[in-house]
Amino acid sequence: SQQGEEDPQALSIQEGENATMNCSYKTSINNLQWYRQNSGRGLVHLILIRSNEREKHSGRLRVTLDTSKKSSSLLITASRAADTASYFCTPTQRNFGNEKLTFGTGTRLTIIP
Amino acid sequence: DTGVSQNPRHKITKRGQNVTFRCDPISEHNRLYWYRQTLGQGPEFLTYFQNEAQLEKSRLLSDRFSAERPKGSFSTLEIQRTEQGDSAMYLCASSLAPGAGADTQYFGPGTRLTVL
Numbered sequence: 356s357q358q359g360e361e362d363p364q365a366l367s368i369q370e371g372e373n374a375t376m377n378c379s380y381k382t383s384i385n386n387l388q389w390y391r392q393n394s395g396r397g398l399v400h401l402i403l404i405r406s407n408e409r410e411k412h413s414g415r416l417r418v419t420l421d422t423s424k425k426s427s428s429l430l431i432t433a434s435r436a437a438d439t440a441s442y443f444c445t446p447t448q449r450n451f452g453n454e455k456l457t458f459g460t461g462t463r464l465t466i467i468p
Numbered sequence: 469d470t471g472v473s474q475n476p477r478h479k480i481t482k483r484g485q486n487v488t489f490r491c492d493p494i495s496e497h498n499r500l501y502w503y504r505q506t507l508g509q510g511p512e513f514l515t516y517f518q519n520e521a522q523l524e525k526s527r528l529l530s531d532r533f534s535a536e537r538p539k540g541s542f543s544t545l546e547i548q549r550t551e552q553g554d555s556a557m558y559l560c561a562s563s564l565a566p567g568a569g570a571d572t573q574y575f576g577p578g579t580r581l582t583v584l
Contacts, residue, residue, distance in 0.1 A: 455526075457513065459510050460508065
């Protein structure tokens, strides 16, 4: 597996605003996943997008994938205090499925009440 | 709660002591992973099992570290002769095996190890 690089490293926004974070990777992938980590709930899987998908939604989350640019973005709409966390992307190369995940340093999101 | 569980949640030990952590995966999951996370970093892969077989070990897993999954269910991670550099959060995750249509790993709450 390869490591995704999240950008920005840190982001602070007012509650209710939208938050966008980006992920770049280096080689072709089979899928890309986003995880969230906070002190209360640990590391939680948010969403998986496959290489043949361009956009995916889950509640207030919207993920896009541009394989030509080797990048993905995660949009959180109408942010809440509970969204304060670190967000990681994990691009996965292999087709035969679950392998080790490789994490970058993440984007640290702070929602200001 | 049918998620991944880890015990203990916190462990404080003195340098040179041995410690053992336990992970109970989601019951129908064939694969079990161990990761280590230090402050400000993302988790780093240590090793994984498919059923009882340990399929891959990271170079991070020195010979002081050993992991087992004897019956293909729970797993233990033992660190012998602990060093201060072993202080970290140890995370366990589980997933269905490839071909089962699942690519997602589900993480436990972690065991925080502090070596004094």
